[in-house]
Amino acid sequence: MTTESTNIDALLREERTYPPPPDFAREANAQPDIYRRDPDEFWETEGRERVTWFTPFEQLKQWDPPYAKWYLGGKLNVCYNCVDRHVEAGNGDKIAYHWEGEPADTRRDISYADLQREVTRFANTLRKLGVQRGTPVAIYLGMIPQLPIAMLACTRIGAPHTVVFGGFSAESLAARMNDMKCQILITQDEALRRGRPVSLKSISDEAMAAASGVETCVVVRRTGTEVAMTDGRDVFYDEAAADQSDDPASCPCEPMDAEDLLFLMYTSGTTATPKGIVHTTGGYLVGTSTTHHYIFDIKPDTVYWCAADIGWITGHSYIVYGPLCNGVTSVLYEGTPDFPDKDRWWDIVQRYGVTVLYTAPTAIRSHMKWGPEYAQRHDLSTLRVLGTVGEPINPEAWIWYRDHIGGGRIPVVDTWWQTETGQILITPLPGVTTLKPGSATKPFPGVEAAVYDEQGNEVGPGGGGYLVLTAPYPAMLRGIFNDPQRYQETYWSKYPGGVYFVGDGARIDDDGDFWLLGRVDDVMNVSGHRISTIEVESALVDHQDVAEAAVCGRADAQTGQAIVAYVSLKGGQEGTPDKLAELRDHVGRKIGKIAAPANIVFTPDLPKTRSGKIMRRLLRDVAENRSLGDTTTLADPDVVNEIKDRATAEAAKEE
Ligand code: PRX
Secondary structure, eight states, X not given: OHHHHHHHHHHHTOOOOXXXXXXXXXXXXXXXXXXXXXXXXXXXXXXXXXXXXXXXXXXXXXXXXXXXXXXXXXXXXXXXXXXXXXXXXXXXXXXXXXXXXXXXXXXXXXXXXXXXXXXXXXXXXXXXXXXXXXXXXXXXXXXXXXXXXXXXXXXXXXXOEEEOOTTBOHHHHHHHHXXXXXXXXXXXXXXXXXXXXXXXXXXXXXXXXXXXXXXEEEEEOSSOOOOOOOTXXXXXXXXXXXXXXXXXGGXXXXXXETTSEEEEEXXXXXXXXXXXXXXXXXXXXXXXXXXXXXXXXXXXXXXXXXXXXXXXXXXXXXXXXXHHHTTOEEEEEOSOTTSSSTTHHXXXXXXXXXXXXXXXXXXXXXXXXXXXXXXXXXXXXXXXXXXXXXXXXXXXXXXXXXXXXXXXXXXXXXXXXXXXXXXXXXOOOTTTOOBOTTOOBSBOTTOOEEEEOTTSOBOOTTOEEEEEEOSOOTTOOOOBTTOHHHHIIIIISSSTTTOEEEEEEEEEOTTSOEEEEEESSSEEEEXXXXXXXXXXXXXXXXXXXXXXXXEEEEXXXXXXXXXXXXXXXXXXXXXXXXXXHHHHHHHHHHTBXXXXXXXXXXXSOOOBXXXXXXXXXXXXXXXXXXXXXXXXXXXXXXXXXXXXXXXXXXHHHHO
């Protein structure tokens, strides 16, 4: 845990504070009294105000640990709340998305009325293809308008979806589709990545070969390139939709129960199989729209940009459902920050007059590395709130973001949450909170968090331990799909009494502010994305030449953590540069490029305890170049020295 202790030391020295700018504070959506509101009153009032219910809820919540229900008896439709009601209120001409394709000349402004027509046509097309209320739909699309349109179309007709990030492999896509028993897959011909096409359709074909339950594949044309189509299974969206009505009356929004399944989002845990996190309808929509409203201080003229990918929870909650429910104008960008040049983001901010920007620390560190001159080429004075999410932000990156992007004048909100929580839980409120670089500050109103020690005693100010959530909140997960036992074990078994175990270390300072310290389990966080060590190890040992593998994260200035793998090959083979490339590709194909190890150290043996357990702590120490701690329980202490020598030789080669 040396990285964490270095981290704690650095954070302990961090004493800079930034009170909210007075003009901002005066006009802010959240005022200081928001923290005095009773949690039940808060969620009851917000539940009524943010969302339009077809049938009002009768009961705020039911908490039967570890299962929560919210807004019981309420009927609503997510698409109605995100689209139709804004058109009915006379805001049909308001822009929902400024879509910007990766090629700089591809742009489209989509109004709420346009969105309503397109979603209706998509929903009618899905119906024609056999999708009904309750039919599970897989979506494997890049950041094109049809991604939110397809999601909303599903919610319009009551079909739950799972969106799979476009960077995941065929195998990952297939595993998700099989787990959810998806009957239909929506994909596109090709996505664009730094000017290069990526054939999502051929990855989908490979995935469908391993997911026989998928009977229909809808292909959206993005680049128009020719792709192989399987008769009787594959249809182009434009052809299937040609005879479908876009009149909203032709496809009314299905009234859903507050607790009906809205979507599954798969995320890595501490085993080789990702878990399908269950999110339901009413609480999720209230949780995301309420947090979005207060944390980003949304006003009628806000131009909001969350620069994440919709394939992750951040995009679901804060590109699609929260912002659309609040009727906001957003930017939706298809590409990378450095294409065609490193000022692409700042060009977008200037052109659309973006007022709120929400991104990940890893992206900020990339911009830092490239230098502030790219931002300086553009007028960023419309910005009034900056946000971060996904991993702990180091104070230097926080200050750089505030100074070089925010002109040293606007609040930076460091928002902590997870796929499981669905909504932001620990965060500053920009008009209320005195900010501290590196601290996510306080639980959001109506949220209760604490830090516990190993025994379950609450650790007071100044102390460190495990972050826990001690009360339910509307958008919380309702379970792991088809796996109640794993749900219980992962989150609810460490502490009794309905206390949710987060898996993050944290400390609380003397002002009661929370400082997040990273994962405490075998989960790595690379560029704000969760990857399980076991998942990568399984992918490695799946290769025919690999006898054993152990994986750990090491600190990385750019990506937060980087993946290091220790591999011993079968039959005493020695590792070669070719083998290294082959193994990286293999992991990329099994899981997705994001999981390919940054370093692989080939070693004849892995360090094991006498009972045969691999000593990950030692491997982490080697990966981070630290002096090794206690090795007395090792079966063969020489193994560690051997590994150390090999790791040092690898590092020297790279330099
Ligand atoms: O370790 C925490 C880290 O990301 C984990 C959740 O990952 P995921 O479910 O992929 O969702 C990421 C986007 C919501 C957490 O357990 N994390 C997320 N936000 C922060 C963070 N760590 C520190 N500070 C944050 N603001």
